[in-house]
Amino acid sequence: MADETTPEAAVEAAGALVEAGPVSLWLTEQGFAHEIMERDHLGMELLRVEPAFLIPFCTALYAYGFNYLQCQGAYDAGPGQPLVSFYHLTKVSDNADRPEEVRIKVYVPRDKPTIPSVYWIWKAADWQERECYDMYGIIYEGHPNLKRLLMPEDWVGWPMRKDYISPDFYELQDAY
Template sequence: MVDENTPDNAPETEQAAIVQAGPVSSWLTENDFAHDGLEPDHLGIELIKVSPDFLIPLCTALYAYGFNYLQCQGAYDLGPGKELVSFYHLVKVTDNCDKPEEVRIKVFVPRDEPHIPSVYWIWKAADWQERESYDMYGIIYDGHPDLKRILMPEDWVGWPLRKDYVSPDFYELQDAY
């Protein structure tokens, strides 16, 4: 989207870089919460980028603003040597709401120090979801009450869904019978 204040003679790359602020981003800006607005996804859901340091204050504010349901928390890898991303899909659930308001928060962290504060204390649904992101990508959710592997064996080495992961030459089945 092109901002109406962008001059018509501005380079196309500059025009393409400007993202119209959505309603949640506008509310966060009005209340002095540090964040960056991203281009909405293919379904039109507003995307907000936040640094790990501001995740808890921002999520607490969004909870108070009415986003009372964490529909999904997950992670993905941008590629070898690039950042890891933890995302949170939040929904504002009300009694008379045919189309609930949705927003997705994204936190980008370096793969060598992937620390993000846990949102478990805001939305209990983050419990197993953060554990799965830890297990598959190695993102450490500081403050999580029971951050341990959930899918892989406890003694597994590495993070299987990272794009630079090298599979072991063998895997010994234990207690298979």
């Protein structure tokens, strides 16, 4: 038996805590590589996929029945850490008491944050990807209209990044 302080014991302990869920098992049977992450506080499956495999991965999930992109968003893991784009998918059907849900995460380096757009799979990603681009600078390749949504078109920088420095200026406004 491995000592609890060794790296092997930590891997064993971590592996024992994270079980593959039904979506992960199906994806593995179909040959889609992914990392199983620890479930969230609601017990939802969290899967990590590499950016290069996002489109075939999501296409498979759509074919599996995940026909609704409930939410797409992004966050900054911290200065010097990667940016994360996440996708909350739901199977919507008439005969299910409770819809099946899964969350996908894609980690990208902050110096070249490029991810393929899932707009062509779920049209709901349109403005959600634009907002993530506007706030974090993640470039969603293949998006039909990737431009600023909340900030002015000439804004410099990505205001939701944790290493963002606010510009030192005041906007002049008319009093009337």
